Amino acid sequence: MSNQSDHIVPDTEHKGIIGLLPTMVRPYAMLARFDRPIGWWLLYWPCAWGIALAGGAIERWDLLLWLLLGSIAMRGAGCVYNDIVDRDLDRQVERTRSRPLASGAVSLKAAWIWLATLCLIGLIVWFQINGTAKLVALGSLALVAAYPFMKRITWWPQAWLGLVFSWGALVGWLVIDPQFHLAMVLLYLGSIFWVIGYDTIYALQDREDDALVGIRSSALRLGENVRFGVLVFYMTALASWAAAFWMLRPQWLGLVALAPMGLHLLWQVTTLKSGDGDDALAKFRSNRFAGFLMFLACLVLGQAS
Numbered sequence: 357m358s359n360q361s362d363h364i365v366p367d368t369e370h371k372g373i374i375g376l377l378p379t380m381v382r383p384y385a386m387l388a389r390f391d392r393p394i395g396w397w398l399l400y401w402p403c404a405w406g407i408a409l410a411g412g413a414i415e416r417w418d419l420l421l422w423l424l425l426g427s428i429a430m431r432g433a434g435c436v437y438n439d440i441v442d443r444d445l446d447r448q449v450e451r452t453r454s455r456p457l458a459s460g461a462v463s464l465k466a467a468w469i470w471l472a473t474l475c476l477i478g479l480i481v482w483f484q485i486n487g488t489a490k491l492v493a494l495g496s497l498a499l500v501a502a503y504p505f506m507k508r509i510t511w512w513p514q515a516w517l518g519l520v521f522s523w524g525a526l527v528g529w530l531v532i533d534p535q536f537h538l539a540m541v542l543l544y545l546g547s548i549f550w551v552i553g554y555d556t557i558y559a560l561q562d563r564e565d566d567a568l569v570g571i572r573s574s575a576l577r578l579g580e581n582v583r584f585g586v587l588v589f590y591m592t593a594l595a596s597w598a599a600a601f602w603m604l605r606p607q608w609l610g611l612v613a614l615a616p617m618g619l620h621l622l623w624q625v626t627t628l629k630s631g632d633g634d635d636a637l638a639k640f641r642s643n644r645f646a647g648f649l650m651f652l653a654c655l656v657l658g659q660a661s
Contacts, residue, residue, distance in 0.1 A: 374391045383461040384456070405654045406527065408528075410528070410531075412533075413659075423528060426482070433474035446458035492523075502516070513574075518550075518552045550621075554643045556573075557639050559574060559575035560630055560633065561633040590622075598611050617653055
């Protein structure tokens with residue numbers, strides 16, 4: 357047991373729970389990042405926003421649960437795929453060298469089988485949504501497949517992640533209203549900039565290692581201007597969401613619903629310590645709560661429209 361605990365990655369949120377899992381199961385749970393639920397929450401919240409802003413959160417509450425299951429499964433599948441592609445790079449970075457594939461705790465063949473299993477769960481969820489949403493959901497697969505390679509060819513892999521992790525806003529909206537609406541696009545655009553902001557904060561943990569092994573990131577590109585850059589990303593997100601809200605309900609009172617989210621994002625930026633990896637991780641994880649605040653804003657406006 358203690359031997360296996362040594363392989364638990366440093367940023368695991370629930371070390372105690374992971375440590376209680378059977379020895380054979382634990383590496384697969386970590387490979388799919390079940391030990392770090394923040395990832396599936398960040399993938400899920402845009403889905404929930406789309407459902408809520410389209411006015412279906414209460415009447416179709418079951419879809420919120422289905423898309424949560426889909427987010428858990430597909431985020432896990434994405435992590436497995438990412439680790440398959442990045443297994444050699446992960447061995448060179450201090451924070452990631454203990455990951456199951458990089459450390460040898462899981463074989464490459466077993467990882468592919470686990471990936472297929474998670475995708476099968478995602479397929480079950482896919483059958484629960486309407487035809488338009490099905491087609492749009494399929495459109496994300498190419499983006500997901502390309503993401504692990506972005507850090508090798510661009511300084512802004514966080515922007516590509518934004519396209520991927522925000523896709524659920526489109527799917528969530530179209531599950532309720534299969535008609536394309538500019539407000540839906542603005543919700544998606546705002547989510548992209550939110551993702552760029554929080555993933556830039558996350559990348560602060562690896563700046564030194566990334567520079568040594570040649571991995572590119574927005575945190576490296578921005579240098580000493582990280583805090584200002586994150587502020588710009590978050591402000592752009594809020595402006596996009598405000599425009600979406602205004603299109604659905606052109607009253608200033610509707611924008612007040614965004615105030616808690618705006619204050620939370622401002623707190624992240626003003627208290628961020630760019631040289632402190634622990635603080636960066638804590639600020640990144642706080643976006644789970646930020647996503648909930650945005651969900652409440654979408655719920656209020658969606659039910660009032």
